Structure formats: C-alpha cells, structure tokens
Amino acid sequence: MGRKDETTRAWRGRSDRAMEHRLKRLRTESMKPAITHGDDEKAERLKSVTLELGWGRLIFAQTFPDNKSLLAALQKEGEARRDIAFYIRDPHVLLALAPQELFLDPSHTYRLDLSAYRVSRRQPRGFFIRRLSSQTDAEAVNAIYHSRGMVPVRPDFFWTNRDSRAVVYLVAEDVATGDVIGTVTGVDHHRVFNDPEHGSSLWCLAVDPQCRHGGVGEVLVRRLAEHFSARGASYMDLSVMHDNEQAIALYEKLGFHRVPVFAVKRKNPINEKLFTHPPAEYDQLNPYARIIVDEAHRRGVAVEITDAEGGFFRLSFGGRAIHCRESLSELTTGVAMSICDDKAVTRRIVEKAGIKVPEQMEASSGREEIEDFLRKHERVVVKPARGEQGRAVAVGLETVEDVERAVEGAREVCDRVLLEAFFEGEDLRLVVIDYKLVAAAVRRAPRVVGDGVKTIESLIRHQSRRRAAATGGESTIPIDDETRRCLANAGYALDSVPSEGEEVIVRKTANLHTGGSIHDVTADVHPKLAEAACVAARAIDIPVVGIDLMVRSPKRPEYVFIEANERPGLANHEPQPTAERFVDLLFPRTGLKSAKQAHTPEE
Structure with missing residues (x-):
C-alpha cells in the first residue's frame, strides 16, 4: 500500500x-x-x-x-x-x-538499539520467514492468535493491508508442510506519523504451540529488527508481560533492554485478567480447566476452585451451581461415565446403535487365539480396557512377540487388556456438546525433524521441552519401550542422527499427552462422521464427550469407532468455540451465541 x-x-x-x-x-x-x-x-x-x-x-x-x-x-x-x-x-x-x-x-517495555544490533549468522532450519501474502496466511495467523489467547483479527483486514508501508506482517512457514507456524507484526513509527526519533515497534509475536521447530520466535524478532534497521529506524520497542520469563529471556539474549515506557488500557472483558485478581489457585489450573473458568468469568458466572491440582471447580449463576472437573460436569451421569470408562462396554453400546467398530478380543485368551487374531488382521492395536491419555497403547503391532510385550505393559495400567483390529488412517477427535458437533480435529503422531547433528533422543527431549512450555506441561514425548519399538520398526534407534530436514515419527499413537499434535478440520469433516459422533453420544447418553474415530480422511465417510472420552480437552480445539458451548450447556442464559454456531449433522 x-x-x-x-x-x-x-x-x-x-x-x-x-x-x-x-x-x-x-x-x-x-x-x-x-x-x-x-x-x-x-x-x-x-x-x-x-x-x-x-x-x-x-x-x-x-x-x-x-x-x-x-x-x-x-x-x-x-x-x-x-x-x-x-x-x-x-x-x-x-x-x-x-x-x-x-x-x-x-507489562515491561524493552528496546533494541538497532545501530548496535548485529545480524546472526545462524540460519533457520526447517522453516523460513516471509511476508504475509495470502488469505490463507491470514487465517493461519488468526488460528495462532486463538491458540495463544490473543484477540483475533478479521482475515480480510490482514489481506487488505499486506502491502502496507507502515505495518509489516511476517510469518514463519514450515518448509516440509507449508504451514504457517509463527507470526509477528511490526510498526514503522516514522511512516505512521513522521516520528522524529525514527522509532519502530514489535507486536503480536506468536508461535504455534504445536510447532516442531526450535528458534522460530527468535528468528521472527531478528528478521523484523533487520527489516527496520534497513529502513533507517533507530530502535525497536516491544511490550511484554512482566511475568513472561521465557519471552523476557529471549529478548535480553537478543540485546533488548528495559526502558521506562508505559502503556494504559481500558477495563473491558478482554483485559479483565490484567486488572482483577483471578480466583484463588487460578494459576494452578491446567489449560483444560482454565479455558472454561475464563469463559465463565467473562460471562459473570461465579467461580469457586475446589481443587486446582485436579482441575475441579464449581460454577454458580442465578441460584444454579454445577461442579465440574475440566469438561466433565454433574450433567454427565455415573452410568455414562462407566460406559466410557470401559472400552469394551463402550464398543458394545455404540455398536448396538449402528456405529461401525473394529473387531476386538481380550488378551486373556491363549497365545494360539492371539496368533489367529493377528494372522486374520495382520496388524493390531493393544490397549488397556480402562485408561486415558494414551497410556500403554501400542499401535500397528505385527508380531506375536510385540503383542505379548505390549500386553505386559498395558497390564500395568489395567488388568484387562484388549486387542483390536488395526485400521489404517488418521486419528479423528470429534467434540460433541449438547448432542451437536462443536469441533473436529485430526490428531497426528509425534515426530521430530533432523538437523544432521543431534541424536533422535536429543531431538525428542528438545521437542518435549517446547511442547511442555506451550501446553502448561500437559504434552511431552515419553522415551519408553513404545518409542523404541516405533523407531526400530523404521530402522532407527535413540542414538541415530537423522539428516537435516529428515522427519522421523517417534510414536504411533497420536494422543496429545504423549506429544501428538492436533489440527482443526471442523469445516471439512464429512457429514457421516459428524452424524456417527452425535449418534454415539446419544447412545451413551452423555452431554459432553470426545468421540475418537479412525478415518481414511476427515473428508471421507469411512471410519471405525475407537473410544469415547467423557472429559475431552476443550483447550485443544481453538479457535472452535468449545468453552462457549460448554458454558451455554450449563447456563444457557449467560451469553449470546458465538458467531461460530455448533451444528447438527443435518445442517
């Protein structure tokens, strides 16, 4: 422009x-x-x-x-x-x-003296920085904003202003996938108001919490600094929350120093957490409880945290009080919980409702029966009959020896262990609230990208630290027998050094707690898959549930049912309005419907 x-x-x-x-x-x-x-x-x-x-x-x-x-x-x-x-x-x-x-x-204000700034010789690995250049870029940036709790921007605003000379939008793009994994906005003060100090400022630095590359934020800051330095700017300022230790450490590493500059904002619902005291023990809540507490607080629903470590809280409004543990509330009956708790029972209940399920058997059968089952299906899944967060689940086993080792590991979680026919495809989570589909996302197995220097074990530890920081400690990649087995099947070991840019899948399971990543497909999910999720929820008679299917593609109708989770992580599905729909269910009169309405399969 x-x-x-x-x-x-x-x-x-x-x-x-x-x-x-x-x-x-x-x-x-x-x-x-x-x-x-x-x-x-x-x-x-x-x-x-x-x-x-x-x-x-x-x-x-x-x-x-x-x-x-x-x-x-x-x-x-x-x-x-x-x-x-x-x-x-x-x-x-x-x-x-x-x-x-x-x-x-x-917030603190930090300043980088651009006359003293020195360009880094380090080149980004696996991604590159460029200007925002398409409507798709704008939508990806908004998705990152949502995931980081930032105020979204209309995508057409980004697109209309992509050629601005006063404002620059940079994005980081993953070389292998083409996904936008980070963003930063810069403002040239001289071009805005002929600033005599020739200043500039950095805003909205954000990296996708599921990003698999290190150093994305640092490279975005450096590229913006180099951009303004080339334009003759004398400094670049930024504002950072006083307790954001990780970001402050990065800025100080790059040469920023604090300056006595202040910002003032209005007291509005978006800023509420900045000028009011949150409920007692709020900081101890995990992201899955916090997203609901934030939405309730925004609507004026009273919040009492009853056990922060366990994610328990009580919501009250207009004489009605409901106790919750994250997305599990008193509206979910003990019977529905029991059905979800036992995977064999869940399977039988939904199968009677017409849902397609994979063939299954208990591992209590003898070795001969296991061999017959494996011979029939070629590859199988082993999982404890009761368990959560992907613990002791082994996928794609091809030998009796692997099955027996997996069964032994699963018995540490639950005495009853199930064998299930393996279905080749993608892991799809559908969140159903009030028997309507609210969000759908593909979950992908954890993977690392080689740099030609680090071992796979080192890459896993680096990736785990990034995932833990982005999810409040909720997501890490275990280094266990399942990880070793997955690597061995692909011809690797923990001490292998993948070449630069080489992608290595380190576990077969896509559970978020074991390092998997989640990718929103709500707009693309096939109506038959949405219908199956809602039918399964009705069969279990559960008002809030995460239905897991294995699918050929989210856009195709083929599927098999895997399990139902009575306490789905709503924070994993932004920008879909999962927390809004949850509070709507509990307290229907507390807020206007979101622009993104939940929908039934028929709509």
Missing part, C-alpha cells in the same frame, strides 16, 4: 488542501490500517495519532496534546477490541482522570 507514504510526502511540500483530502480519505477507509489525528494539520508531524491494527488501535500517546484528549481517544474503543495507549508520559495523571475505566498495563 502506498497511501501512508503519500501522506508523509504531502506534509513535506504539497498544499494543505491536497493533504487534508488525503487524510480525510484515510479516515473513511476503515479496512486500511487507518491513521487518525487531531485538527492541527499544519504541524510538522501528525498529532493525536491512532493506528488501526485489526485487534484494536495502537494509540501513540506522545502525539497527543494532553491527557484529556488521550482519555477521549481511549473511550472510543470498539466492542471486543483491545486498544493500547503506548508511550504514556504521565500514567498516574491519566489514570486519575478515569480510575474506574482505565488501568496501567502490567
């Missing part, structure tokens, strides 16, 4: 009338990263500047004549937006004007 550049040139020599016409046009084009300003258009640089960034406005406080005008700008914040007033000179004075409406953002 060249209009901001034209505006800058207008200040340097064109007539006031032509300049005024261009600025008026900028104000009326709401889909542009609009720069707005006050009435003093004869000044050397723009006054009272705000920059629209899609999630809200960046308000440059240093361009405002006084705190009253700055307050007036903040009071124009739109619904479901997060405006940020940055470079506040006197935050105490501004807050005193509207203490019930404003708060001081609990």
Whole structure:
C-alpha cells in the first residue's frame, strides 16, 4: 500500500488542501490500517495519532496534546477490541482522570538499539520467514492468535493491508508442510506519523504451540529488527508481560533492554485478567480447566476452585451451581461415565446403535487365539480396557512377540487388556456438546525433524521441552519401550542422527499427552462422521464427550469407532468455540451465541 507514504510526502511540500483530502480519505477507509489525528494539520508531524491494527488501535500517546484528549481517544474503543495507549508520559495523571475505566498495563517495555544490533549468522532450519501474502496466511495467523489467547483479527483486514508501508506482517512457514507456524507484526513509527526519533515497534509475536521447530520466535524478532534497521529506524520497542520469563529471556539474549515506557488500557472483558485478581489457585489450573473458568468469568458466572491440582471447580449463576472437573460436569451421569470408562462396554453400546467398530478380543485368551487374531488382521492395536491419555497403547503391532510385550505393559495400567483390529488412517477427535458437533480435529503422531547433528533422543527431549512450555506441561514425548519399538520398526534407534530436514515419527499413537499434535478440520469433516459422533453420544447418553474415530480422511465417510472420552480437552480445539458451548450447556442464559454456531449433522 502506498497511501501512508503519500501522506508523509504531502506534509513535506504539497498544499494543505491536497493533504487534508488525503487524510480525510484515510479516515473513511476503515479496512486500511487507518491513521487518525487531531485538527492541527499544519504541524510538522501528525498529532493525536491512532493506528488501526485489526485487534484494536495502537494509540501513540506522545502525539497527543494532553491527557484529556488521550482519555477521549481511549473511550472510543470498539466492542471486543483491545486498544493500547503506548508511550504514556504521565500514567498516574491519566489514570486519575478515569480510575474506574482505565488501568496501567502490567507489562515491561524493552528496546533494541538497532545501530548496535548485529545480524546472526545462524540460519533457520526447517522453516523460513516471509511476508504475509495470502488469505490463507491470514487465517493461519488468526488460528495462532486463538491458540495463544490473543484477540483475533478479521482475515480480510490482514489481506487488505499486506502491502502496507507502515505495518509489516511476517510469518514463519514450515518448509516440509507449508504451514504457517509463527507470526509477528511490526510498526514503522516514522511512516505512521513522521516520528522524529525514527522509532519502530514489535507486536503480536506468536508461535504455534504445536510447532516442531526450535528458534522460530527468535528468528521472527531478528528478521523484523533487520527489516527496520534497513529502513533507517533507530530502535525497536516491544511490550511484554512482566511475568513472561521465557519471552523476557529471549529478548535480553537478543540485546533488548528495559526502558521506562508505559502503556494504559481500558477495563473491558478482554483485559479483565490484567486488572482483577483471578480466583484463588487460578494459576494452578491446567489449560483444560482454565479455558472454561475464563469463559465463565467473562460471562459473570461465579467461580469457586475446589481443587486446582485436579482441575475441579464449581460454577454458580442465578441460584444454579454445577461442579465440574475440566469438561466433565454433574450433567454427565455415573452410568455414562462407566460406559466410557470401559472400552469394551463402550464398543458394545455404540455398536448396538449402528456405529461401525473394529473387531476386538481380550488378551486373556491363549497365545494360539492371539496368533489367529493377528494372522486374520495382520496388524493390531493393544490397549488397556480402562485408561486415558494414551497410556500403554501400542499401535500397528505385527508380531506375536510385540503383542505379548505390549500386553505386559498395558497390564500395568489395567488388568484387562484388549486387542483390536488395526485400521489404517488418521486419528479423528470429534467434540460433541449438547448432542451437536462443536469441533473436529485430526490428531497426528509425534515426530521430530533432523538437523544432521543431534541424536533422535536429543531431538525428542528438545521437542518435549517446547511442547511442555506451550501446553502448561500437559504434552511431552515419553522415551519408553513404545518409542523404541516405533523407531526400530523404521530402522532407527535413540542414538541415530537423522539428516537435516529428515522427519522421523517417534510414536504411533497420536494422543496429545504423549506429544501428538492436533489440527482443526471442523469445516471439512464429512457429514457421516459428524452424524456417527452425535449418534454415539446419544447412545451413551452423555452431554459432553470426545468421540475418537479412525478415518481414511476427515473428508471421507469411512471410519471405525475407537473410544469415547467423557472429559475431552476443550483447550485443544481453538479457535472452535468449545468453552462457549460448554458454558451455554450449563447456563444457557449467560451469553449470546458465538458467531461460530455448533451444528447438527443435518445442517
């Protein structure tokens, strides 16, 4: 886009009338990263500047004549937006004007002196950095925002402003898959308001929590710094939460230093966690409980955390109180829980309802029966009859010896062990709430990407640390017999060194708790699969459930039923409105329906 550049040139020599016409046009084009300003258009640089960034406005406080005008700008914040007033000179004075409406953002400002910055010689492995260049990129960036709890942006806003000279959107792309795995936004202050300090700033740095590559965030920051340095910027600022130790460590490593610069925001539902005290023990909740507590708190539903470590909390509204453990609530009966708890019982119940199930037998049978079963199906799955989070599940076994070892391991979880016919395909999780499909996602087995230097064991440990950091410790890759067996079948060992860019699947199971990744396919799931999930939920008579199917493809109708999870992890399915639909079920009158409505198979 060249209009901001034209505006800058207008200040340097064109007539006031032509300049005024261009600025008026900028104000009326709401889909542009609009720069707005006050009435003093004869000044050397723009006054009272705000920059629209899609999630809200960046308000440059240093361009405002006084705190009253700055307050007036903040009071124009739109619904479901997060405006940020940055470079506040006197935050105490501004807050005193509207203490019930404003708060001081609990973030630190860090600055990188670009004249002293040195380019790194290290090249990214397995990904590269480029500008946002398509509508698909914009949708991928929004998905990352959702996964990180950030305010989403209309994809057409990104797309319309992809060629902006004042705002730059960079993305990291995985070389092997073509997926967007990270993003960062940069703002050139000089191009926005002819900043005499030639400053710039970094916003919305985010990396996909399922990213399998290390150093994505660092490379995005470096590329943005190099971009602004080439443009002649003197520094690059950023704002980071005071307790985000991991991010602060990265910025300090790159040469950023703290500066006494402050930001002020409005007290709105999006910012609520920043200016109110969360419920007692909130920080001890896992992501699966926290996403529901956040949604309830946003709606004004009272929250009492009864056991943070176990994920238990009680929600209350209008005289109604419901005790929950993550997505399991008192609305789920003990009978439904019992059905889901025993995989053999689950299979029999849904089979009677017409759901397709794989052939199954108990491992208590003799070796001869196991050999016959294996001969008939060639490959089998071994799993404990009762268990969760993928523990002791072995997939794709081809020999009796492997089956017997897997059975022995499964018996450490449950005395009863099941053998099941193996179905070649993808692992599909469908979340059904109130007997309607809310989300569908393919779960993929954990894998590492070689760099030609590290062993597979080292790569697994690095990947586990990244997954644990991204999921609050909920997802790691075990180094156990199942991992060793999977590697051996593919011709590897833990001390093998894969070549650079080589992808190695390290486990067959795709469970998230054992390092698997999840990929949203809600928009593409075949109606027959959605119907099967809802029929299974009705058969079990369970209002909230995760139905696991093995499918040829989410877009095709072929499937077999695997199991039902009475406590599905709702946090794994963003940007789908799983927490919203869950609270709708518990307290139907507490909020408006999301723009993304749950749907029945017939719709």
